[in-house]
Amino acid sequence: QQQVKQSPQSLIVQKGGISIINCAYENTAFDYFPWYQQFPGKGPALLIAIRPDVSEKKEGRFTISFNKSAKQFSLHIMDSQPGDSATYFCAASRAGNQFYFGTGTSLTVIP
């Protein structure tokens, strides 16, 4: 059973555009929702994270929107750049235990 569902599987965005990736979760006990960025041949790197008591968190061009009632959260990348081309994973965890990852979104930003 997939605890965290992620969409779309792949995304192509023009340079300067907005990239939006969505995730939904089932377990209301989750209390930490990170996004990881992964380049080919590399390990996942934490990009930004949010807790359920906050509806939005912004760090530079990256914003997480969180909807607790809908059990959904999304990543918005503003002014997308070719260097943002990577695979993005959403995840959820409870009390510092294992992460449940989405299946990933391959983002391509074209010049």
Added chain:
Amino acid sequence: NAGVMQNPRHLVRRRGQEARLRCSPVKGHSHVYWYRQLPEEGLKFMVYLQKENIIDESGMPKERFSAEFPKEGPSILRIQQVVRGDSAAYFCASSPHHGATEAFFGQGTRLTVV
């Protein structure tokens, strides 16, 4: 994530051999997680260890797989009698203590079984 060191980066094993994957966590971190990533898929949890203890091994296959995190030295993920289906990228992550939310990932070990 630069602090988590995994080796080897690439490992090739013939069917039936043993694979040993090593993970040195960030200095001062006492909790280690192992994940497996198949091509075009997300990361799947395997095991969560604290030094000298297995906290959660619910994601570990029942046979052939084992993990340890000794008091001294790196964490080891051991796969006995490897099969082609074990080919994947194996990632280790570490955190400073139980309940810490942020985990730092290593660059992974890519296991190929031929």
